[in-house]
Amino acid sequence: MISSTSTWSKYVFIALEGAADAVPAGKLELLEEGIKPIASTFVYGNKYLQRANAVAVDPVSMPLHEAKKSRETVFQPPAGLALFGAIRDAAPDSWGRRVIENMLRAAPDGLPETEYLAHAGPHRTGALDFRDAPNAPAEPGKLPDAKSLTYLLDAAAMIQDGKPVPKKLQLLFSVGATFGGARPKAVLLDDNRQWVAKFPVARDGFNVPLVERATLELARQCGMRVPETRSIHLPDGRDxxxxxxxxxMLLPEGSFGKRHVVSALTMLKMHESDTASASYTDLADTLSDHGATGFVAADKTELFKRMVFNILVTNDDDHLRNHAFVWDGAKKGWRLSDLYDVVPKPQVGSERFLVLGVGPAKGRLATLDNALSAAGRFGLLKHVAAEIIQHLSGVVREWRTCFEAFDVPKTECDKIASAFRKPQSIGLREVEKT
Ligand SMILES: Nc1ncnc2c1ncn2[C@@H]1O[C@H](COP(=O)(O)OP(=O)(O)O)[C@@H](O)[C@H]1O
Ligand SMILES: [Mg+2]
Incomplete structure (x- = not known):
């Protein structure tokens, strides 16, 4: 079969920090063969390069300093990739694709990448947007509020069942439901703040929304940076x-500013399938190379804590899309994003592995002594790292108290209890010897 090639040419717009609307940053050309992207190019606009607050659309494959060296520099994605990482991040990877396919009546993963990019809408992750002309206006899109949650959950269920969502419901739902990640979700506006609402799934083995929230709150108790969370109990019993x-961020005039975000996958110039070869220390190195002035040491410590926390709660879904970096315009550098998507995974076996490499001693093995072996790469002295591990172990040991305070019923706690191994059985003793 001969499949045709086509080129998608768009102006890439970016919302610069503190501004409600986006400005054109440059021109993207994306070549596709059938539905498969095969090559991309990007050229920054000269006007954009002159802006004092310009930020690289993709810090690793479209660096501004390269563009400023010679006008009209044509960028290409890192070797072996058809898409620029930051452009790939602007389209959903899983859930949002199902929403777009439902709207367009297409098969799962049956659309060209450019269709997902085009339909991810104004509320997509991060600050990018794609338009046909440098003076084209932003797409409108009024977000639903928490009062619409029951309808949103109904629409999400139809999408999961492969049933077409009726037009009226689609209008309400599709505006903010094009986010990535596997689980059903939608963006909401509530109390003048924007929230990602994460829904339950019929086949869940435990109450994931309540447990995920309580786990994020446990991470906060450990001293990590966590966005505000809430849980909503619907009249029909769903959480x-x-x-x-x-x-x-809410701007003084009442509209929302956007922050530029790239995934860790992008920062490491990797394809999804390479994730298993990456490690937490690679992310620490990314912070050393691209971190915001004054925050590098703190963010590397935070990253170390997240790795230790994932070991303690068996969150083995720590792949490269579950870590992100956010542009800090004032400090002209990248910060580790706030924490998200941390869920304990109950399991039988006691030998466990994370997705990302933990330490030089034992690779991806999820043990505390393995984490300690990596301390230096996070800029931490051994005894400081050991104190962090001891502190986190102590807080996580009391997880049931925290979960109870965040309304997780005891029966739900029992279902996930096997995710929490005794710190002594996963290397705390070796750490304490330090
Ligand atoms: N609080 C947040 N703020 C901004 N973006 C977020 C936030 N939480 C999640 N995201 C984005 O949405 C994506 C999907 O969310 P995630 O919680 O990872 O869902 P899932 O459990 O389905 O993987 C993430 O990869 C990230 O890009
Ligand atoms: Mg995720």
Missing amino acids: VMLIERFDR
């Missing part, structure tokens, strides 16, 4: 978790 968006 929904809300987590405030870290890539939106």
Whole structure:
């Protein structure tokens, strides 16, 4: 079969920090063969390069300093990739694709990447937008509020069942439901703040929304940076978790500013399938190379804590789309984003692995002594790292108290209890010897 090639040419717009609307940053050309992207190019606009607050659309494959060296520099994605990472991040990877396919009546993953990019809408993750002309206006899109949650959950269920969502419901739902990640979700406006609402799934083995929220709150008790969370109990008994968006900020005039976000996948110039070869120390190195002045040491410590926390709660879904970096315009550098998507995974076996490499001693093995072996790469002295591990172990040991305070019933706690191994059985003793 011969499949045709086509080129998608768009102006890439970016909302610069503190501004409600986006400005054109440059021109993207994306070549596709059938539905498969095969090559991309990007050229910054000269006017954009002259802006004092310009930010690289993709810090690793479209650096501004390269563009400023010679006008009209044509960028291409890192070797082996057809898409620029930051452009890939602007389209959903899973859930939002199902929403777009439902709207367009297409098969799962049956659309060209450019259709997902085009339909992800104004509320997509981060600060990018794609338009046909440098003076084209932003797409409108009024977000639903928490009062619409029952309707939103109904629409999400239809999408999961492969049933077409009726037009009226689609209008309400599709505006903010094009986010990535596997689980059903939608963006909401509530109390003048934007939230990612994460829904339950019929086949869940435990109450994921309540447990995810309580786990994020446990992480906060450990001293990590976590957005505000809420849980909403619907009249029909279903629970929904809300987590405030870290890539939106309310501006004095009442509209929302956007923050530029790239995934860790992008920062490491990787394809999804390479995730298993990456490690937490690679992310620490990313912070050393691209971090915001004055925050590098703090963010590397925060990253170390997240790795230790994931070990303690068996969150083994710590892949490269579950870590992100946010542009800090004032400090002209990238910060580790606030924490998101941390869920304990109950399991039988006691030997466990994270997705990302933990330490030089034992690779991806999820143990505390393995984490300690990486301390230096996070800029931490051994005894300081050991104190962090001891502190987190102590807080996580009391997880049931925290979960109870955040309304997780005891029966639900029992279902996930096996995710929490005794710190002594996963290397705390070795750490304490330090
Ligand atoms: N609080 C947040 N602020 C901004 N973006 C977020 C937030 N939480 C999640 N995201 C984005 O949405 C994506 C999906 O959310 P996630 O919680 O990872 O869902 P899932 O459990 O389905 O993987 C993330 O990869 C991230 O890009
Ligand atoms: Mg996720």
